[in-house]
Amino acid sequence: MSGSEVQKPPPLAKALYRARQGDSPCAACDVRHLAVCSALEESDLNELEAILHHTQLSAGDTLFDEGEPSTNVYNLTTGCLKLYKLLPDGRRQVTGFLFAGDFVGLANRDEYIYSAEAVSAITLCRFEKRKLDQLMHDHINFERRLLGMARFELAEAQDQILMLGRKTAMERISSFILMLSERAKRRGDPDNPVGLPMSRNDIGDYLGLTTETVSRTITRLRKSGTISLDTDHKVIINDREALVEIAEGY
Amino acid sequence: MSGSEVQKPPPLAKALYRARQGDSPCAACDVRHLAVCSALEESDLNELEAILHHTQLSAGDTLFDEGEPSTNVYNLTTGCLKLYKLLPDGRRQVTGFLFAGDFVGLANRDEYIYSAEAVSAITLCRFEKRKLDQLMHDHINFERRLLGMARFELAEAQDQILMLGRKTAMERISSFILMLSERAKRRGDPDNPVGLPMSRNDIGDYLGLTTETVSRTITRLRKSGTISLDTDHKVIINDREALVEIAEGY
DNA sequence: TTTCCCTGATGATCTGGATCAATGCCCGGA
DNA sequence: TCCGGGCATTGATCCAGATCATCAGGGAAA
The missing domain is CATH 1.10.10.10 (Winged helix-like DNA-binding domain superfamily/Winged helix DNA-binding domain)
Incomplete structure:
Protein backbone atom coordinates (compact mmCIF):
# COMPACT_ATOMS: atom_id res chain seq x y z
CA MET A 1 0.00 0.00 0.00
CA SER A 2 1.70 3.20 -1.14
CA GLY A 3 -1.08 5.54 -0.01
CA SER A 4 0.00 8.20 2.44
CA GLU A 5 -2.08 9.39 5.35
CA VAL A 6 -2.58 13.11 5.63
CA GLN A 7 -3.70 14.48 8.96
CA LYS A 8 -6.40 17.10 9.38
CA PRO A 9 -6.19 19.35 6.28
CA PRO A 10 -8.19 17.65 3.50
CA PRO A 11 -6.32 16.92 0.27
CA LEU A 12 -8.90 18.63 -1.89
CA ALA A 13 -7.59 21.99 -3.00
CA LYS A 14 -11.07 23.40 -3.16
CA ALA A 15 -11.95 22.28 0.34
CA LEU A 16 -8.67 23.64 1.64
CA TYR A 17 -9.38 26.92 -0.02
CA ARG A 18 -12.85 27.16 1.47
CA ALA A 19 -11.53 26.08 4.85
CA ARG A 20 -9.18 29.05 4.82
CA GLN A 21 -12.20 31.23 4.31
CA GLY A 22 -13.22 30.38 7.86
CA ASP A 23 -15.46 27.30 7.47
CA SER A 24 -14.49 23.97 8.98
CA PRO A 25 -13.19 21.31 6.55
CA CYS A 26 -16.34 19.20 6.92
CA ALA A 27 -18.60 22.19 6.39
CA ALA A 28 -16.72 22.84 3.16
CA CYS A 29 -16.74 19.24 2.00
CA ASP A 30 -17.97 18.76 -1.56
CA VAL A 31 -19.65 15.46 -0.85
CA ARG A 32 -21.07 16.03 2.60
CA HIS A 33 -24.62 16.27 1.31
CA LEU A 34 -24.16 12.79 -0.20
CA ALA A 35 -22.45 11.16 2.76
CA VAL A 36 -23.41 9.98 6.24
CA CYS A 37 -22.05 13.25 7.50
CA SER A 38 -25.16 15.06 6.31
CA ALA A 39 -26.94 13.56 9.32
CA LEU A 40 -25.14 15.98 11.63
CA GLU A 41 -25.98 19.64 12.14
CA GLU A 42 -23.28 22.07 11.09
CA SER A 43 -22.82 22.87 14.75
CA ASP A 44 -21.91 19.26 15.51
CA LEU A 45 -19.45 18.83 12.67
CA ASN A 46 -16.51 19.63 14.88
CA GLU A 47 -17.18 16.39 16.76
CA LEU A 48 -16.89 14.52 13.50
CA GLU A 49 -13.72 16.34 12.52
CA ALA A 50 -12.16 15.46 15.85
CA ILE A 51 -12.21 11.74 15.04
CA LEU A 52 -11.59 11.79 11.29
CA HIS A 53 -8.36 11.27 9.36
CA HIS A 54 -7.93 12.18 5.72
CA THR A 55 -6.33 9.47 3.64
CA GLN A 56 -5.33 9.06 0.03
CA LEU A 57 -4.44 6.06 -2.13
CA SER A 58 -3.15 5.58 -5.66
CA ALA A 59 -4.84 3.39 -8.26
CA GLY A 60 -4.18 -0.26 -7.45
CA ASP A 61 -3.50 0.31 -3.75
CA THR A 62 -5.26 -1.93 -1.25
CA LEU A 63 -7.33 -0.25 1.47
CA PHE A 64 -7.94 -3.47 3.43
CA ASP A 65 -8.22 -7.20 2.86
CA GLU A 66 -11.07 -9.60 3.56
CA GLY A 67 -10.60 -11.22 6.96
CA GLU A 68 -8.63 -8.36 8.58
CA PRO A 69 -10.06 -6.96 11.82
CA SER A 70 -12.35 -4.15 10.73
CA THR A 71 -11.15 -1.34 12.95
CA ASN A 72 -11.96 1.45 10.52
CA VAL A 73 -14.81 2.61 8.36
CA TYR A 74 -14.42 5.11 5.54
CA ASN A 75 -16.18 7.69 3.51
CA LEU A 76 -14.99 8.00 -0.06
CA THR A 77 -14.57 11.65 -1.09
CA THR A 78 -13.05 11.34 -4.60
CA GLY A 79 -12.26 8.54 -7.06
CA CYS A 80 -13.46 4.98 -7.44
CA LEU A 81 -12.96 2.01 -5.11
CA LYS A 82 -13.85 -1.62 -5.73
CA LEU A 83 -14.90 -4.24 -3.18
CA TYR A 84 -14.32 -7.92 -3.91
CA LYS A 85 -14.31 -11.42 -2.51
CA LEU A 86 -12.04 -14.29 -3.59
CA LEU A 87 -12.58 -18.04 -3.77
CA PRO A 88 -9.64 -20.25 -2.75
CA ASP A 89 -8.71 -21.02 -6.37
CA GLY A 90 -8.56 -17.34 -7.28
CA ARG A 91 -11.99 -16.81 -8.80
CA ARG A 92 -13.00 -13.26 -7.91
CA GLN A 93 -16.33 -11.56 -7.45
CA VAL A 94 -16.39 -7.77 -7.37
CA THR A 95 -19.36 -7.05 -5.12
CA GLY A 96 -19.44 -3.31 -5.66
CA PHE A 97 -17.89 -0.16 -7.07
CA LEU A 98 -17.92 2.89 -4.80
CA PHE A 99 -17.73 6.56 -5.76
CA ALA A 100 -17.55 9.97 -4.07
CA GLY A 101 -19.93 10.16 -1.12
CA ASP A 102 -20.21 6.38 -0.67
CA PHE A 103 -19.69 4.82 2.74
CA VAL A 104 -17.41 1.81 3.23
CA GLY A 105 -17.98 -0.64 6.03
CA LEU A 106 -21.71 -0.89 6.72
CA ALA A 107 -21.82 -4.64 6.15
CA ASN A 108 -18.72 -5.52 8.15
CA ARG A 109 -18.78 -6.99 11.64
CA ASP A 110 -15.52 -7.74 13.45
CA GLU A 111 -13.68 -8.59 10.26
CA TYR A 112 -13.90 -7.11 6.79
CA ILE A 113 -16.07 -9.38 4.68
CA TYR A 114 -14.46 -8.21 1.44
CA SER A 115 -11.25 -6.62 0.22
CA ALA A 116 -11.15 -3.03 -1.00
CA GLU A 117 -8.82 -1.72 -3.70
CA ALA A 118 -8.54 1.70 -5.34
CA VAL A 119 -9.60 1.69 -9.01
CA SER A 120 -8.37 5.24 -9.54
CA ALA A 121 -6.54 7.63 -7.21
CA ILE A 122 -8.89 8.17 -4.28
CA THR A 123 -9.27 10.29 -1.18
CA LEU A 124 -11.23 9.21 1.88
CA CYS A 125 -12.14 10.12 5.41
CA ARG A 126 -11.17 7.40 7.81
CA PHE A 127 -13.01 6.85 11.11
CA GLU A 128 -12.09 4.46 13.86
CA LYS A 129 -15.17 2.36 14.21
CA ARG A 130 -14.96 2.47 18.00
CA LYS A 131 -15.00 6.26 18.05
CA LEU A 132 -17.67 6.56 15.42
CA ASP A 133 -19.89 4.15 17.38
CA GLN A 134 -19.51 6.44 20.37
CA LEU A 135 -20.42 9.50 18.35
CA MET A 136 -23.34 7.65 16.78
CA HIS A 137 -24.60 6.83 20.22
CA ASP A 138 -24.93 10.52 21.02
CA HIS A 139 -26.44 11.48 17.69
CA ILE A 140 -29.48 9.43 16.93
CA ASN A 141 -29.79 11.06 13.50
CA PHE A 142 -26.48 9.58 12.54
CA GLU A 143 -27.77 6.13 13.38
CA ARG A 144 -30.97 6.76 11.45
CA ARG A 145 -29.00 7.88 8.44
CA LEU A 146 -26.96 4.69 8.60
CA LEU A 147 -30.13 2.58 8.76
CA GLY A 148 -31.49 4.42 5.76
CA MET A 149 -28.28 3.78 3.84
CA ALA A 150 -28.29 0.11 4.81
CA ARG A 151 -31.87 -0.29 3.58
CA PHE A 152 -30.99 1.40 0.32
CA GLU A 153 -27.99 -0.86 -0.18
CA LEU A 154 -30.13 -3.88 0.61
CA ALA A 155 -32.53 -2.90 -2.16
CA GLU A 156 -29.61 -2.45 -4.57
CA ALA A 157 -28.25 -5.86 -3.60
CA GLN A 158 -31.57 -7.42 -4.65
CA ASP A 159 -31.16 -5.93 -8.10
CA GLN A 160 -27.61 -7.22 -8.31
CA ILE A 161 -28.84 -10.69 -7.32
CA LEU A 162 -31.52 -10.64 -10.01
CA MET A 163 -28.92 -9.57 -12.52
CA LEU A 164 -26.43 -12.28 -11.62
CA GLY A 165 -29.02 -15.01 -11.34
CA ARG A 166 -31.16 -14.38 -14.38
CA MET B 1 -54.82 -15.04 -1.41
CA SER B 2 -56.85 -17.44 0.72
CA GLY B 3 -55.08 -16.60 3.99
CA SER B 4 -57.35 -15.38 6.73
CA GLU B 5 -56.47 -12.63 9.14
CA VAL B 6 -56.92 -13.43 12.78
CA GLN B 7 -57.11 -10.56 15.23
CA LYS B 8 -55.22 -10.45 18.50
CA PRO B 9 -55.00 -14.10 19.75
CA PRO B 10 -52.04 -15.77 18.04
CA PRO B 11 -52.76 -18.86 15.98
CA LEU B 12 -50.08 -20.89 17.67
CA ALA B 13 -51.69 -23.29 20.08
CA LYS B 14 -48.65 -23.26 22.29
CA ALA B 15 -48.50 -19.49 22.48
CA LEU B 16 -52.21 -19.36 23.17
CA TYR B 17 -51.78 -21.86 25.92
CA ARG B 18 -49.00 -19.90 27.53
CA ALA B 19 -50.94 -16.70 27.09
CA ARG B 20 -53.74 -18.19 29.14
CA GLN B 21 -51.19 -18.80 31.85
CA GLY B 22 -51.13 -15.04 32.37
CA ASP B 23 -48.25 -13.87 30.14
CA SER B 24 -48.89 -11.53 27.23
CA PRO B 25 -48.85 -13.15 23.77
CA CYS B 26 -45.57 -11.47 22.82
CA ALA B 27 -43.93 -12.46 26.08
CA ALA B 28 -44.91 -16.05 25.32
CA CYS B 29 -43.81 -15.93 21.67
CA ASP B 30 -41.57 -18.80 20.65
CA VAL B 31 -39.49 -16.73 18.29
CA ARG B 32 -39.26 -13.43 20.12
CA HIS B 33 -35.59 -13.97 20.99
CA LEU B 34 -34.88 -14.32 17.25
CA ALA B 35 -36.99 -11.42 16.07
CA VAL B 36 -36.83 -7.63 16.11
CA CYS B 37 -39.13 -7.80 19.10
CA SER B 38 -36.25 -8.85 21.33
CA ALA B 39 -35.14 -5.22 21.24
CA LEU B 40 -37.96 -4.26 23.57
CA GLU B 41 -38.06 -4.81 27.30
CA GLU B 42 -40.80 -7.12 28.54
CA SER B 43 -42.42 -4.09 30.09
CA ASP B 44 -42.74 -2.39 26.71
CA LEU B 45 -44.18 -5.39 24.88
CA ASN B 46 -47.72 -4.19 25.37
CA GLU B 47 -46.95 -1.27 23.06
CA LEU B 48 -45.92 -3.76 20.40
CA GLU B 49 -48.99 -5.88 20.94
CA ALA B 50 -51.19 -2.86 20.55
CA ILE B 51 -50.15 -2.37 16.93
CA LEU B 52 -49.72 -5.99 15.80
CA HIS B 53 -52.08 -8.26 13.90
CA HIS B 54 -51.65 -12.01 13.66
CA THR B 55 -52.00 -13.39 10.15
CA GLN B 56 -51.82 -16.80 8.54
CA LEU B 57 -51.43 -18.02 4.98
CA SER B 58 -51.55 -21.41 3.25
CA ALA B 59 -48.77 -22.75 1.05
CA GLY B 60 -48.85 -20.95 -2.29
CA ASP B 61 -50.65 -17.85 -1.00
CA THR B 62 -49.24 -14.46 -1.93
CA LEU B 63 -48.42 -12.06 0.91
CA PHE B 64 -47.74 -9.09 -1.38
CA ASP B 65 -46.53 -8.34 -4.90
CA GLU B 66 -43.58 -6.33 -6.13
CA GLY B 67 -44.64 -2.76 -6.84
CA GLU B 68 -47.54 -2.60 -4.35
CA PRO B 69 -47.39 0.24 -1.82
CA SER B 70 -45.51 -1.21 1.14
CA THR B 71 -47.85 -0.29 3.97
CA ASN B 72 -46.99 -3.28 6.16
CA VAL B 73 -43.96 -5.06 7.47
CA TYR B 74 -44.05 -8.57 8.92
CA ASN B 75 -42.35 -10.89 11.27
CA LEU B 76 -42.53 -14.54 10.28
CA THR B 77 -43.37 -16.77 13.26
CA THR B 78 -43.75 -20.21 11.64
CA GLY B 79 -43.22 -21.75 8.21
CA CYS B 80 -41.25 -20.70 5.15
CA LEU B 81 -41.76 -17.69 2.89
CA LYS B 82 -40.00 -16.92 -0.39
CA LEU B 83 -39.19 -13.49 -1.85
CA TYR B 84 -38.77 -13.10 -5.60
CA LYS B 85 -38.45 -10.68 -8.48
CA LEU B 86 -39.68 -11.23 -12.05
CA LEU B 87 -38.34 -10.07 -15.40
CA PRO B 88 -40.93 -9.03 -18.02
CA ASP B 89 -40.60 -12.31 -19.92
CA GLY B 90 -41.25 -14.38 -16.81
CA ARG B 91 -37.73 -15.24 -15.74
CA ARG B 92 -37.79 -15.36 -11.95
CA GLN B 93 -35.13 -14.79 -9.32
CA VAL B 94 -35.90 -15.92 -5.79
CA THR B 95 -33.90 -13.46 -3.69
CA GLY B 96 -34.44 -15.14 -0.35
CA PHE B 97 -36.14 -17.79 1.76
CA LEU B 98 -37.38 -16.65 5.17
CA PHE B 99 -38.05 -18.77 8.26
CA ALA B 100 -39.41 -18.34 11.78
CA GLY B 101 -38.05 -15.20 13.40
CA ASP B 102 -37.13 -13.50 10.11
CA PHE B 103 -38.25 -9.96 9.40
CA VAL B 104 -39.91 -9.01 6.11
CA GLY B 105 -39.64 -5.52 4.74
CA LEU B 106 -36.29 -4.02 5.73
CA ALA B 107 -35.25 -3.31 2.16
CA ASN B 108 -38.54 -1.83 1.00
CA ARG B 109 -39.17 1.88 0.58
CA ASP B 110 -42.57 3.13 -0.56
CA GLU B 111 -43.22 0.06 -2.70
CA TYR B 112 -42.35 -3.56 -2.17
CA ILE B 113 -39.25 -4.33 -4.21
CA TYR B 114 -40.09 -8.03 -4.44
CA SER B 115 -43.09 -10.34 -4.20
CA ALA B 116 -43.59 -12.65 -1.22
CA GLU B 117 -45.28 -16.05 -1.37
CA ALA B 118 -45.77 -18.72 1.28
CA VAL B 119 -43.75 -21.89 0.62
CA SER B 120 -45.49 -23.78 3.42
CA ALA B 121 -48.34 -22.79 5.71
CA ILE B 122 -47.10 -19.75 7.61
CA THR B 123 -48.04 -17.49 10.50
CA LEU B 124 -46.83 -13.94 10.84
CA CYS B 125 -47.18 -10.77 12.86
CA ARG B 126 -48.21 -7.86 10.70
CA PHE B 127 -47.31 -4.26 11.57
CA GLU B 128 -48.44 -1.13 9.83
CA LYS B 129 -45.21 0.51 8.85
CA ARG B 130 -46.50 3.92 9.90
CA LYS B 131 -47.26 2.75 13.41
CA LEU B 132 -44.07 0.76 13.75
CA ASP B 133 -42.04 3.80 12.68
CA GLN B 134 -43.71 5.76 15.47
CA LEU B 135 -42.93 3.07 18.01
CA MET B 136 -39.38 2.84 16.72
CA HIS B 137 -38.97 6.54 17.22
CA ASP B 138 -39.66 6.15 20.93
CA HIS B 139 -37.51 3.06 21.37
CA ILE B 140 -34.01 3.66 20.13
CA ASN B 141 -33.09 0.04 20.83
CA PHE B 142 -35.62 -1.06 18.27
CA GLU B 143 -33.94 1.10 15.68
CA ARG B 144 -30.52 -0.22 16.66
CA ARG B 145 -31.76 -3.77 16.34
CA LEU B 146 -33.05 -3.02 12.86
CA LEU B 147 -29.71 -1.51 11.87
CA GLY B 148 -27.96 -4.62 13.17
CA MET B 149 -30.28 -6.84 11.16
CA ALA B 150 -29.80 -4.75 8.04
CA ARG B 151 -26.03 -5.03 8.36
CA PHE B 152 -26.28 -8.76 8.82
CA GLU B 153 -28.49 -9.12 5.76
CA LEU B 154 -26.08 -6.96 3.78
CA ALA B 155 -23.26 -9.34 4.63
CA GLU B 156 -25.41 -12.32 3.60
CA ALA B 157 -26.26 -10.59 0.33
CA GLN B 158 -22.53 -10.37 -0.45
CA ASP B 159 -22.25 -14.13 -0.10
CA GLN B 160 -25.24 -14.64 -2.34
CA ILE B 161 -23.65 -12.34 -4.94
CA LEU B 162 -20.39 -14.28 -4.83
CA MET B 163 -22.35 -17.51 -5.23
CA LEU B 164 -24.37 -16.30 -8.21
CA GLY B 165 -21.44 -14.63 -9.91
CA ARG B 166 -18.71 -17.19 -9.53
C1' DT C 1 -59.98 -49.13 -8.01
C1' DT C 2 -58.75 -45.85 -11.87
C1' DT C 3 -57.59 -41.38 -13.55
C1' DC C 4 -55.46 -37.03 -13.29
C1' DC C 5 -52.10 -33.91 -12.00
C1' DC C 6 -47.99 -32.32 -10.07
C1' DT C 7 -43.25 -32.91 -8.86
C1' DG C 8 -38.92 -34.88 -9.47
C1' DA C 9 -35.57 -37.72 -12.01
C1' DT C 10 -33.11 -38.68 -16.03
C1' DG C 11 -31.72 -38.96 -21.02
C1' DA C 12 -30.50 -36.45 -25.50
C1' DT C 13 -29.21 -32.43 -27.63
C1' DC C 14 -28.13 -27.53 -28.02
C1' DT C 15 -25.92 -23.09 -26.96
C1' DG C 16 -24.27 -18.83 -24.46
C1' DG C 17 -20.52 -17.75 -22.57
C1' DA C 18 -15.90 -19.78 -21.10
C1' DT C 19 -11.45 -20.98 -22.52
C1' DC C 20 -7.46 -20.82 -25.35
C1' DA C 21 -4.85 -18.13 -28.52
C1' DA C 22 -3.19 -14.28 -31.26
C1' DT C 23 -2.80 -9.45 -32.38
C1' DG C 24 -2.82 -4.50 -31.83
C1' DC C 25 -2.41 -0.42 -29.01
C1' DC C 26 -0.83 2.67 -25.63
C1' DC C 27 2.29 4.26 -22.31
C1' DG C 28 6.37 4.55 -19.59
C1' DG C 29 11.16 3.63 -18.94
C1' DA C 30 15.91 3.01 -20.81
C1' DT D 1 14.00 5.58 -30.53
C1' DC D 2 13.11 1.11 -29.16
C1' DC D 3 11.48 -2.28 -26.04
C1' DG D 4 8.35 -4.51 -22.66
C1' DG D 5 4.17 -5.06 -20.10
C1' DG D 6 -0.60 -4.38 -19.44
C1' DC D 7 -5.03 -3.93 -21.45
C1' DA D 8 -8.55 -4.44 -25.05
C1' DT D 9 -10.19 -6.70 -29.05
C1' DT D 10 -11.15 -10.51 -31.95
C1' DG D 11 -11.14 -15.39 -33.62
C1' DA D 12 -11.56 -20.57 -32.84
C1' DT D 13 -13.02 -24.09 -30.07
C1' DC D 14 -15.03 -26.19 -25.93
C1' DC D 15 -18.18 -27.32 -22.25
C1' DA D 16 -21.34 -26.57 -18.12
C1' DG D 17 -25.60 -25.95 -17.81
C1' DA D 18 -29.94 -24.89 -20.56
C1' DT D 19 -33.49 -26.78 -23.22
C1' DC D 20 -36.45 -30.32 -24.85
C1' DA D 21 -38.53 -34.66 -23.96
C1' DT D 22 -39.91 -38.71 -21.41
C1' DC D 23 -41.13 -41.33 -17.53
C1' DA D 24 -41.96 -42.74 -12.68
C1' DG D 25 -44.03 -42.04 -8.22
C1' DG D 26 -47.52 -40.35 -5.09
C1' DG D 27 -51.42 -37.94 -3.49
C1' DA D 28 -56.21 -36.37 -4.29
C1' DA D 29 -60.62 -36.90 -6.36
C1' DA D 30 -64.17 -39.85 -8.36
Missing part, protein backbone atom coordinates in the same frame (compact mmCIF):
# COMPACT_ATOMS: atom_id res chain seq x y z
CA LYS A 167 -29.86 -11.82 -16.85
CA THR A 168 -27.92 -12.47 -20.07
CA ALA A 169 -24.50 -10.94 -20.78
CA MET A 170 -26.12 -8.25 -22.96
CA GLU A 171 -28.66 -7.39 -20.25
CA ARG A 172 -25.94 -7.23 -17.60
CA ILE A 173 -23.72 -4.85 -19.57
CA SER A 174 -26.67 -2.59 -20.36
CA SER A 175 -27.79 -2.57 -16.72
CA PHE A 176 -24.25 -1.79 -15.66
CA ILE A 177 -23.83 1.22 -17.94
CA LEU A 178 -27.22 2.58 -16.86
CA MET A 179 -26.41 2.07 -13.20
CA LEU A 180 -23.14 4.01 -13.54
CA SER A 181 -24.99 6.75 -15.38
CA GLU A 182 -27.68 7.04 -12.70
CA ARG A 183 -25.18 7.05 -9.87
CA ALA A 184 -23.10 9.72 -11.59
CA LYS A 185 -26.21 11.87 -11.91
CA ARG A 186 -27.17 11.32 -8.28
CA ARG A 187 -23.83 12.65 -7.09
CA GLY A 188 -23.94 15.59 -9.47
CA ASP A 189 -21.58 14.36 -12.20
CA PRO A 190 -22.56 14.35 -15.91
CA ASP A 191 -24.72 11.32 -16.61
CA ASN A 192 -24.22 11.04 -20.31
CA PRO A 193 -20.75 10.68 -21.33
CA VAL A 194 -20.46 8.31 -18.37
CA GLY A 195 -17.06 7.44 -16.91
CA LEU A 196 -15.98 3.80 -16.85
CA PRO A 197 -12.82 4.04 -14.74
CA MET A 198 -12.52 0.30 -14.12
CA SER A 199 -10.93 -2.30 -16.40
CA ARG A 200 -12.84 -4.84 -18.53
CA ASN A 201 -11.59 -7.47 -16.12
CA ASP A 202 -13.10 -5.64 -13.13
CA ILE A 203 -16.39 -5.23 -14.98
CA GLY A 204 -16.40 -8.94 -15.78
CA ASP A 205 -15.74 -9.87 -12.17
CA TYR A 206 -18.60 -7.60 -11.12
CA LEU A 207 -21.06 -8.97 -13.67
CA GLY A 208 -20.09 -12.63 -13.39
CA LEU A 209 -18.61 -12.67 -16.91
CA THR A 210 -15.14 -12.90 -18.47
CA THR A 211 -13.24 -9.92 -19.92
CA GLU A 212 -13.69 -11.38 -23.40
CA THR A 213 -17.46 -11.50 -23.05
CA VAL A 214 -17.52 -7.95 -21.65
CA SER A 215 -15.44 -6.73 -24.56
CA ARG A 216 -17.49 -8.54 -27.21
CA THR A 217 -20.78 -7.38 -25.70
CA ILE A 218 -19.67 -3.75 -25.55
CA THR A 219 -18.56 -4.07 -29.18
CA ARG A 220 -22.03 -5.36 -30.12
CA LEU A 221 -23.70 -2.42 -28.35
CA ARG A 222 -21.32 -0.06 -30.10
CA LYS A 223 -21.91 -1.58 -33.56
CA SER A 224 -25.68 -1.39 -33.05
CA GLY A 225 -25.28 2.34 -32.38
CA THR A 226 -26.79 2.18 -28.90
CA ILE A 227 -23.57 3.47 -27.32
CA SER A 228 -20.26 4.92 -28.49
CA LEU A 229 -16.85 4.73 -26.88
CA ASP A 230 -15.12 7.99 -26.13
CA THR A 231 -11.44 8.17 -25.33
CA ASP A 232 -10.39 8.20 -21.69
CA HIS A 233 -12.72 5.43 -20.45
CA LYS A 234 -15.98 7.17 -21.24
CA VAL A 235 -19.16 5.77 -22.78
CA ILE A 236 -21.62 7.90 -24.71
CA ILE A 237 -25.20 6.68 -24.46
CA ASN A 238 -26.80 7.33 -27.85
CA ASP A 239 -30.13 5.62 -27.24
CA ARG A 240 -31.02 5.44 -23.58
CA GLU A 241 -34.51 4.06 -24.27
CA ALA A 242 -33.07 1.10 -26.14
CA LEU A 243 -30.50 0.51 -23.43
CA VAL A 244 -33.21 0.49 -20.75
CA GLU A 245 -35.31 -1.97 -22.77
CA ILE A 246 -32.37 -4.32 -23.09
CA ALA A 247 -31.41 -3.96 -19.43
CA GLU A 248 -34.93 -4.68 -18.18
CA GLY A 249 -35.11 -7.84 -20.28
CA TYR A 250 -37.75 -7.02 -22.89
CA LYS B 167 -19.76 -20.58 -8.16
CA THR B 168 -20.53 -23.75 -10.14
CA ALA B 169 -23.84 -25.61 -9.86
CA MET B 170 -22.28 -28.15 -7.49
CA GLU B 171 -20.85 -25.39 -5.29
CA ARG B 172 -24.18 -23.56 -5.22
CA ILE B 173 -26.19 -26.60 -4.16
CA SER B 174 -23.67 -27.45 -1.44
CA SER B 175 -23.65 -23.86 -0.17
CA PHE B 176 -27.44 -23.87 -0.17
CA ILE B 177 -27.80 -27.02 1.91
CA LEU B 178 -25.21 -25.77 4.39
CA MET B 179 -26.90 -22.39 4.64
CA LEU B 180 -30.26 -23.99 5.42
CA SER B 181 -28.58 -26.19 8.01
CA GLU B 182 -26.88 -23.26 9.71
CA ARG B 183 -30.01 -21.16 9.76
CA ALA B 184 -32.03 -24.04 11.19
CA LYS B 185 -29.47 -24.39 13.97
CA ARG B 186 -29.49 -20.66 14.66
CA ARG B 187 -33.22 -20.68 15.25
CA GLY B 188 -33.06 -23.82 17.39
CA ASP B 189 -34.23 -26.43 14.88
CA PRO B 190 -32.28 -29.63 14.20
CA ASP B 191 -29.42 -28.86 11.83
CA ASN B 192 -28.81 -32.28 10.49
CA PRO B 193 -31.71 -33.84 8.89
CA VAL B 194 -32.30 -30.40 7.39
CA GLY B 195 -35.72 -29.48 6.02
CA LEU B 196 -36.00 -28.48 2.36
CA PRO B 197 -39.61 -27.26 2.23
CA MET B 198 -39.30 -25.56 -1.16
CA SER B 199 -39.59 -27.17 -4.60
CA ARG B 200 -36.68 -27.91 -6.96
CA ASN B 201 -37.99 -25.10 -9.10
CA ASP B 202 -37.80 -22.61 -6.22
CA ILE B 203 -34.27 -23.76 -5.39
CA GLY B 204 -33.28 -23.31 -9.02
CA ASP B 205 -34.71 -19.81 -9.13
CA TYR B 206 -32.80 -18.97 -5.95
CA LEU B 207 -29.49 -20.39 -7.19
CA GLY B 208 -29.73 -19.15 -10.78
CA LEU B 209 -30.11 -22.69 -12.13
CA THR B 210 -32.85 -24.78 -13.75
CA THR B 211 -34.85 -27.48 -11.91
CA GLU B 212 -33.13 -30.14 -14.00
CA THR B 213 -29.67 -28.98 -12.96
CA VAL B 214 -30.75 -28.81 -9.31
CA SER B 215 -32.15 -32.31 -9.52
CA ARG B 216 -29.11 -33.76 -11.27
CA THR B 217 -26.68 -32.07 -8.90
CA ILE B 218 -28.52 -33.32 -5.82
CA THR B 219 -28.44 -36.79 -7.35
CA ARG B 220 -24.67 -36.52 -7.80
CA LEU B 221 -24.21 -35.49 -4.17
CA ARG B 222 -26.44 -38.37 -3.11
CA LYS B 223 -24.60 -40.95 -5.24
CA SER B 224 -21.27 -39.76 -3.87
CA GLY B 225 -22.58 -40.43 -0.36
CA THR B 226 -22.13 -36.84 0.82
CA ILE B 227 -25.85 -36.46 1.49
CA SER B 228 -28.92 -38.69 1.60
CA LEU B 229 -32.53 -37.86 0.89
CA ASP B 230 -35.04 -38.57 3.60
CA THR B 231 -38.76 -38.67 2.96
CA ASP B 232 -40.76 -35.51 3.60
CA HIS B 233 -38.38 -33.01 2.04
CA LYS B 234 -35.45 -33.62 4.35
CA VAL B 235 -31.76 -33.92 3.55
CA ILE B 236 -29.33 -35.89 5.71
CA ILE B 237 -25.81 -34.50 5.65
CA ASN B 238 -23.48 -37.51 5.84
CA ASP B 239 -20.19 -35.70 5.36
CA ARG B 240 -20.35 -32.08 6.38
CA GLU B 241 -16.60 -31.56 5.93
CA ALA B 242 -16.82 -32.63 2.30
CA LEU B 243 -19.86 -30.47 1.72
CA VAL B 244 -18.07 -27.42 3.15
CA GLU B 245 -15.03 -28.06 0.97
CA ILE B 246 -17.21 -28.22 -2.13
CA ALA B 247 -19.22 -25.15 -1.12
CA GLU B 248 -16.11 -23.03 -0.48
CA GLY B 249 -14.69 -23.92 -3.88
CA TYR B 250 -11.64 -26.05 -3.03
